[in-house]
Amino acid sequence: MTAQPASLGRRDLFRLGFGLVAATGLAGCASNGGSSGGGTPIGPNSPKVAAAERARQIAGARKTSVKLAAVQSEVDLGGITASTWSYGELPGKEIRIRRGDLLNVELRNELPQPTSIHWHGLALRNDMDGVPGLTQDEIPAGQSFTYEFTAPDPGTYWFHPHSGVQLDRGLYAPLIVEDPEDGGNYDTELVIVLDDWLDGLGRTPDAVFDELRANGMPGMDHGAMPGMPAMPKSDLLGGDAGDVIYPHVLANGKVWKAPQTFATKPGQRIRLRLINAGADTAFRVGVPGVPMTVTHADGFPVMPVELDVVLLGMGERLDCVVTVPDRTVPVLALAEGRGQFTQVLLSTGVAASTDSEALATELAKLVVPEMNALRATDSVALPLREPDVTHDLVLEGPGDKYSWTINGKAYDPADGLPIRSGQVVRLRMRNKSKMFHPMHVHGHTFQVRANGKIGPRRDTAIVLPGRELIVDFDADNPGQWLTHCHNVYHGEAGMMAVLSYVE
Ligand SMILES: [Cu+2]
Structure with missing residues (x-):
């Protein structure tokens, strides 16, 4: 099978x-x-x-089949249109299965380059890990490949290409593996995918990589010139916070001025599944005035701890439960060391009386615990x-x-x-x-x-x-x-x- x-x-x-x-x-x-x-x-x-793989298979497992296409498309970042490569939307449509399920994904490559999919975080069979030249041949332009594997552990995962710098385009999506036994101390959940964005706005990740290679190091023609943005620095990260300047940072595909709004109500407990899909940016995340109970790191449970702010490096995930207050509040994601932020609004129906920019400035001052x-x-x-x-x-x-x-x-x-x-x-x-x-x-x-x-x-x-x-x-x-x-x-x-x- x-x-x-x-x-x-x-x-x-x-x-x-x-x-x-x-x-x-x-x-x-x-x-x-x-x-x-x-x-x-x-x-x-x-x-x-x-x-x-046989040892991972459990009785009663279901099979979920998904058809996916990697395509050239335009995406709306919130009043900003970018021409990019994606799985059809930004972020790609979430795949949600249960622990032990068999996932079957047929990927059609409609990109002008070979591609692949890596199922980030999953302890899956090696031939489905999606690393061209190591676990499979690359999937040529115009061709298809079918991934099929058992997902053994519940948690918040995601998928992206393992081909060149394609990850820094729009090719990413959440993969949620539910646990039938996880009742969970929350009412609803919200997946938030964070990203740093430059593709299709005058540059491409491939061009940026060529620039870095040609200059030998980052920032040679940016940070050193008057009037150009400084290269990212962060005490929290112990030095350099990034090699690339990004015009935008996104939460669920949107800039902060046009955020996704999640309809909720006071008292509701929301499990936030935070995913950092950025290529070069760590994010600090917080909900001003609302403590977050961190329950999982990279899909695996941790002793619950209440924090005001958390940090996610690229590729990392954190699950946090928040209780919605009597007002609309933003989930703020600050691009560490860059002075940029984005957000998702938890809307109680009452307009937010607070200014997200001011709140982001406050969040930047908080001490971030060691993750x-x-x-x-x-x-x-x-x-x-x-x-x-x-x-x-x-x-x-x-x-x-x-x-x-x-x-x-x-x-x-x-x-x-x-x-x-x-x-x-x-x-x-x-x-x-x-x-x-x-x-x-x-x-x-x-x-x-x-x-x-x-x-x-x-x-x-x-x-x-x-x-x-x-x-x-x-x-x-x-x-x-x-x-x-x-x-x-x-x-x-x-x-x-x-x-x-x-x-
Ligand atoms: Cu590195």
């Missing part, structure tokens, strides 16, 4: 075979990673991947154990031609960090650059170790400049998995590595 991608085959096997040869040659001198550790990489077509200090609930926390294998990920950049590296190397799919099924794997991420990096691991949800304590379970976590972050995960999902910075420009410029299951 499992779908085998039609386009995978000899070419894929050849590539993995080549990787093995290359790795064997290096084995004698590699001290930490950089080789296959004497084993054979477990590729996306391995029977072990199919076996892991990596959230604590996973006992039901999902991974116990503190000695790891079986530790890999250092030294994060550096920008180097020559805007290169961003892990362990001094730009991304090479054939040069994986070896791990083995059943191991407790530790990643020690060390940020030696002047910019924060939201580091994402595919196919797994790791346990953040916050100063030796148990932090949140997450799939993406910010590593601040000059700091180290330790995360552990159980190697229970065989295949070839990316770990990378979710700044799409950093990732595309090399800041990606492969966690390579070997046998």
